Amino acid sequence: MTARKVGDHVEIDEEEARSGQTGLHLRYILIVSVLLVLAGFGAVAIFSATG
Numbered sequence: 796m797t798a799r800k801v802g803d804h805v806e807i808d809e810e811e812a813r814s815g816q817t818g819l820h821l822r823y824i825l826i827v828s829v830l831l832v833l834a835g836f837g838a839v840a841i842f843s844a845t846g
Contacts, residue, residue, distance in 0.1 A: 798807045 797811070798805050800806075
């Protein structure tokens with residue numbers, strides 16, 4: 796652990812702070828989720844305009 800005291804608080808590295816590593820699959824999940832939300836908004840816009 797490479798913690799260091801700065802003033803009245805302790806700073807640690809980013810990797811240690813999040814206690815792990817985010818994989819590449821997280822990026823794909825976020826992209827697919829955003830695309831599904833946009834498709835949902837599009838569907839609502841189409842069906843509300845015709846109804």
